[in-house]
Amino acid sequence: RGLKMYFPVTAGVLRRKVGDVKALDDISFDIYEGETLGLVGESGCGKSTCGRVILRLYDPTAGSIRIDGVDIGAADAQTLRPLRPAMQMVFQDPQASLNPRMTVAGIIGEPLDEHTQMSKAEKLDRIYELMDAVGLNRNFANRYPHEFSGGQRQRIGIARALALNPKFIVCDEPIAALDVSIQAQVVNLLEDLQDRLGLTYLFISHDLSMVRHIADRVAVMYLGRIAELAPRDALYDRPMHPYTQALLSAVPEPDPEIETARKRIILTGDVPSPANPPKGCNFCTRCPRVMDICQSVKPALREIEPGRFVACHLYETTAAAGSTGAPEDH
Numbered sequence: 001r002g003l004k005m006y007f008p009v010t011a012g013v014l015r016r017k018v019g020d021v022k023a024l025d026d027i028s029f030d031i032y033e034g035e036t037l038g039l040v041g042e043s044g045c046g047k048s049t050c051g052r053v054i055l056r057l058y059d060p061t062a063g064s065i066r067i068d069g070v071d072i073g074a075a076d077a078q079t080l081r082p083l084r085p086a087m088q089m090v091f092q093d094p095q096a097s098l099n100p101r102m103t104v105a106g107i108i109g110e111p112l113d114e115h116t117q118m119s120k121a122e123k124l125d126r127i128y129e130l131m132d133a134v135g136l137n138r139n140f141a142n143r144y145p146h147e148f149s150g151g152q153r154q155r156i157g158i159a160r161a162l163a164l165n166p167k168f169i170v171c172d173e174p175i176a177a178l179d180v181s182i183q184a185q186v187v188n189l190l191e192d193l194q195d196r197l198g199l200t201y202l203f204i205s206h207d208l209s210m211v212r213h214i215a216d217r218v219a220v221m222y223l224g225r226i227a228e229l230a231p232r233d234a235l236y237d238r239p240m241h242p243y244t245q246a247l248l249s250a251v252p253e254p255d256p257e258i259e260t261a262r263k264r265i266i267l268t269g270d271v272p273s274p275a276n277p278p279k280g281c282n283f284c285t286r287c288p289r290v291m292d293i294c295q296s297v298k299p300a301l302r303e304i305e306p307g308r309f310v311a312c313h314l315y316e317t318t319a320a321a322g323s324t325g326a327p328e329d330h
């Protein structure tokens, strides 16, 4: 609720603070147990920062983060430590996130060393179990990351994330660095693990087709804020925020009849700097439907239909007529 993540911008030899990059500028949303919430947006929109802040890899500038009712938004390292096992991360680049000097068994076993008192034998059993779960051959436990393919390395990363029986996993572009032929295998594995282990995912991606496949609900971010959040089919079949409409119009449509009937929306202009976002709606410099009010008033994220949240002045009257129920009000 009300999450803000500002990174200071400094200048000169004295590194005097001259402003803030507003990577997250007051965002609020829920992730329901057992679901996959897709988080999409162009690079630099703040989606990775969002995943990291939720896991408290960064200290948020403001806001609360509740996991099972416990607010970890301002918790110190000591309070966080016992909560860490429940929330894990799968990183984008398995090559960069695995220590090249450690064996697979060492990498997967590391969280067990940190958070459990397992004996050597118990640990090895657990490592084998995890290797089985992600489809890695046990005989490779003593090999090093460079001996594996990209897809297999991501399986190692997933096994490590699973070691402590997490409930919630942030998947930050987990397939972006993989060959297209391997991407579906890793996504299928993630889905299979979710079903078997009852996991909850925040699935961060710029691949809108993949998110449509895996997510139950989807949040669209633009310049540090959430533009729209809706159930998957509602969002893809009938996007309402002008930014979502533009983003989705660029995704190739497999059905040729729909493809020809559809209009591409070409956005002009660059994404403004998050150090100096527009005053009103942060999309007003590029929005094809911009109005006067958009230049000065920030639209709040409102629930304009059950389960669908949109931050846009075009829908304000609808919102005023119905119940708001925006996440901020809960």
Ligand code: SF4
Pocket: 241, 242, 243, 281, 282, 283, 284, 285, 287, 288, 289, 290, 291, 294, 299, 311, 312, 313, 314
């Ligand atoms: Fe466009 Fe205005 Fe809606 Fe922002 S609030 S998305 S500028 S119409």
Ligand code: MG
Pocket: 035, 036, 191, 194, 214, 215, 216
């Ligand atoms: Mg699912």
